[in-house]
Amino acid sequence: MIDWDVAVNTGVRLVRPGPQVDLSEARQAVVQLRELSTVAAGHVRDFTGMNPLEPAGPAVIVDRPGWIRANVDGFRVVIEPVLEQMAAERLNGGPAGNLTSAVGSRITGMQLGALLSYLAGKVLGQYELFLPPDPDGTLPTGRLTLVAPNIVNAERELDVDARDFRLWVCLHEETHRMQFTANPWLRDHVHGLMQELLLSSEMSAADLIGRLRAAGEAVADAVRGGEGNLLTAIQSPEQSEIMDRVTAVMSLAEGHGDFVMDAVGPEVVPTVSTIRARFQKRREAANPVDRILRQLLGMDMKMRQYEEGAAFVRAVVAQVGMTEFNKVWTSSETLPTLAEIRDPTAWINRVVRPAAITE
Numbered sequence: 001m002i003d004w005d006v007a008v009n010t011g012v013r014l015v016r017p018g019p020q021v022d023l024s025e026a027r028q029a030v031v032q033l034r035e036l037s038t039v040a041a042g043h044v045r046d047f048t049g050m051n052p053l054e055p056a057g058p059a060v061i062v063d064r065p066g067w068i069r070a071n072v073d074g075f076r077v078v079i080e081p082v083l084e085q086m087a088a089e090r091l092n093g094g095p096a097g098n099l100t101s102a103v104g105s106r107i108t109g110m111q112l113g114a115l116l117s118y119l120a121g122k123v124l125g126q127y128e129l130f131l132p133p134d135p136d137g138t139l140p141t142g143r144l145t146l147v148a149p150n151i152v153n154a155e156r157e158l159d160v161d162a163r164d165f166r167l168w169v170c171l172h173e174e175t176h177r178m179q180f181t182a183n184p185w186l187r188d189h190v191h192g193l194m195q196e197l198l199l200s201s202e203m204s205a206a207d208l209i210g211r212l213r214a215a216g217e218a219v220a221d222a223v224r225g226g227e228g229n230l231l232t233a234i235q236s237p238e239q240s241e242i243m244d245r246v247t248a249v250m251s252l253a254e255g256h257g258d259f260v261m262d263a264v265g266p267e268v269v270p271t272v273s274t275i276r277a278r279f280q281k282r283r284e285a286a287n288p289v290d291r292i293l294r295q296l297l298g299m300d301m302k303m304r305q306y307e308e309g310a311a312f313v314r315a316v317v318a319q320v321g322m323t324e325f326n327k328v329w330t331s332s333e334t335l336p337t338l339a340e341i342r343d344p345t346a347w348i349n350r351v352v353r354p355a356a357i358t359e
Contacts, residue, residue, distance in 0.1 A: 002079070003109035004072055010113025011068035014119045018064060018149025019156060026148070033146050033166055034058035043264050044178050049322055050329070052181035052264040059144040059173070064120040067147050070128060071116055077130040078191065092205035124150050124169050127176035129187055141187065144177045146170070158278040164269045170260040171269075177255055183329045190249060197242045247305065248338040252328065253307015255341075259317070262310075308341050315344035316352075324352050 021029070037059035045051065062070065125146040146169070155165040180187050265272030316325045328334055328351070340347035 002075075002112065003105040004076055006106050006109030007075075007113040008069055008072050008090070010110045011072070011116040011120065012065040012113075014114055014117035015064045015068060015234045016117075017284050021149070021152060027168075028063045029152055029162075032163065033061050033148060033151070033170070036163070036167045036170045037144060037146065038176060039268075040174040041169060041177070044171060044174045044260055044266055047260060047322075048175070048178060050178050050182040050324060052178060054141065054181050055182060056144075056174075056177060056181065059082050059125070059146045059170070061146050061148050063149055064147065067120050067123060067145065068113070068116045070145055072112070072142075073132055074128055074130040075112070078194050079198065080206055082160070082195065120147070121150065123147055124154060125173040127173060127180060129180060129190060139158045141184075142177065144173055146173065154279075154282070158275065158282060160275050160278060161271050161332070165275055167306060168261055168265060168269050168272060168275055172257040175257040175260040176253060179256065181225060185331065186329070189335075190246075191330045193242065193246050193249065197239060226252055244338045248336055248341055251305040251309035251338070251341045252312065252336060253309070254306045255313050258306050258310040259313040312336065312341045312344050312347075316348060319344070320348060320352050327351055 035058070038056075041052075125144070128143045130147055131141065131143055151166060151169055152162075155162050158165070162217075262272065262276060263341050265276075266268070269275070313325065316328075328336065334351050336344075336347045
C-alpha cells in the first residue's frame with residue numbers, strides 16, 4: 001500500500017544538496033558532533049538527575065539522504081502493522097480498505113518521499129524511537145541522529161560559534177534520548193498513541209469528501225495568511241481527541257529539550273544567549289512559500305509545542321524543583337494533559353501535591 005523504495009528514491013532525488021563543505025571540514029564536523037553528543041549526554045544527566053537504562057554511545061551522523069532513509073525505516077515500523085489491518089479490511093470490502101485500494105502504492109510512496117525531501121533540509125537532529133527489530137537484541141532500542149549538513153548550514157546562516165552551536169543542538173537532542181532511555185515505558189506509550197491515531201482513520205465516502213473540502217479550505221486559508229493546516233483539517237472528532245494527547249506528550253518532550261539546552265547552556269556554551277536570540281529569529285523569519293508549507297504541514301504547530309512545553313517545564317521547576325518535576329516521567333498517568341501544559345499549576349496540584357500530602 002506504500003511503496004517504501006519509491007518513497008526513498010523520490011526523497012533522495014528531490015532533496016536539495018547541503019552547503020558546500022570541503023572534505024576535511026566535513027570530516028571534522030562529523031568527528032566533533034560525535035564527541036559533543038557524548039559530552040552533552042553527561043551534562044543532561046547531571047542537570048536533570050535522569051539516568052539512562054541503556055548505553056548511549058555517540059550520535060549517528062547522517063546527511064540529508066541518510067535522514068530520509070532512516071525516517072522511511074521508522075515509518076515502516078509504525079505504519080506497516082496498520083496497513084496490514086487495512087489490507088485485511090480491503091479483502092472484506094471495508095471502507096478503509098477501499099480507500100487504500102484507490103490510492104496507488106507508488107503514488108503514496110512518491111507523496112511520502114516528497115514530504116521527506118522538504119523536511120530533510122530543516123531537521124537538525126532527532127531521537128529515532130522506532131527502529132527495525134534487532135534479531136540479536138544487542139542494539140539500543142532507539143538512535144540519536146544528527147544531520148550534519150543542516151547543522152553546518154544553520155551555524156553559517158546564524159553566524160555563530162560552530163562548536164557552541166553544535167553542543168547547544170546536542171544538548172536538546174540528548175535530552176530527548178534521556179527522556180526515552182531513562183523511562184522505557186514512554187516509547188511504548190507514544191507508539192500506542194501513534195497506532196491509535198492511525199487506526200482511527202476509517203471514513204465513509206461522505207466523510208472523505210468533507211475532509212477533502214476541509215483540506216482545500218485549509219490550503220486557501222494558509223495562502224491568505226490564516227492558521228489553517230492539513231493536520232487538523234482532515235481529523236475526525238475521535239482523531240482530534242487522540243491528537244490532543246499526542247500534542248501534550250510532544251509539547252512536554254520538546255519543551256523539556258528546549259528548557260535543558262538553555263538552562264545548561266550558560267555554563268558550557270559561552271555564546272548561548274546570542275545563539276538562542278538568532279535561532280529564534282531564524283525560526284520566525286521564513287519566505288512566503290516556506291511559511292505556507294510549514295503551516296500546512298503543522299510545523300508552526302510544532303513551534304508552539306516548543307514554546308508551550310518550555311513554559312510548562314520552567315513554571316513547574318520554578319515552583320517545585322527538578323526532583324518533583326521528574327515525577328512527570330513516572331507513568332502515562334503522570335504525563336500532563338494538553339490543558340495542564342497550558343496550566344502548570346493544575347498538573348502540580350494533581351501529581352505533585354497529593355503525593356507530598358500522603359508522605
